[in-house]
Amino acid sequence: MGLDNVAPTFQRDLLRGSLDLMVLSTIAEEPQYGYSIQKRIADVSHEQVTLPAGTLYPLLHRLEEEKLIRSYWEDSTGRKRKWYEITAAGKKTLTARANHWQEYAECVWRLVGQFSVKRTNPTSA
Amino acid sequence: MGLDNVAPTFQRDLLRGSLDLMVLSTIAEEPQYGYSIQKRIADVSHEQVTLPAGTLYPLLHRLEEEKLIRSYWEDSTGRKRKWYEITAAGKKTLTARANHWQEYAECVWRLVGQFSVKRTNPTSA
DNA sequence: TTTACATAGATAGCTCGGCTATATATAGAT
């Protein structure tokens, strides 16, 4: 498939403030390695968010440095992969940031929603 | 009240990709001057988004340079104010970007929503 | 078998927007 160097459909600015959240929640579901995160997010977003490797790997290193995730190398499956799992601090941060993001999204929606074609709020059940 | 130099509650990164949209939609409702936009957004967000002047004014200049808004000085009301109104191109961009933002927010919600305390989607009616 | 592609990870350096800090000016209240 080759997701490398594919420019994302969505502006890079949209990712700021929410990309770390998406990556963190993906890892929280179950341990992941970089490439699997890349594919999972592309899948969930219907190929709208296709992370370049130059975005993803530095981000993972940052999250690890912040102790929100931890890593271990695994090569028993043939391929050498660097697996990431979420830490206790990561789970705590994830919940806080998820609520934070939702509050912010609601605020944006209050102003912007009336100019959207489909008037359904993306963060209501 | 004095909103200047008040650090915003929400991370600055969240604003990237959506702040221009909020400002544009505020001006689209009715013509505004800088300070009134600052207060309107603070109001709608319940003081969660308090834009520093150093953020707002350069942004307005950018939007004007992109021909999405236009300005005129008005001082008949005593105070000298620079009013902004949205252009035809601005309306078009606003609609497109509003839909774009909603799609993105729904994508984030799909991943992150399960970790939010209140499970209501912020972009559903 | 060698060519191609998907898989898998890494980093130097650029870009650009929100922020801090600072500056200017005036109306109205104390």
Next chain:
DNA sequence: ATCTATATATAGCCGAGCTATCTATGTAAA
């Protein structure tokens, strides 16, 4: 007079996502 809120502006900092580039291997088609 002094203070506060109103009103606008810009130089320069900072940091995250991106481009470009590099390395390496499993698998399958040519």
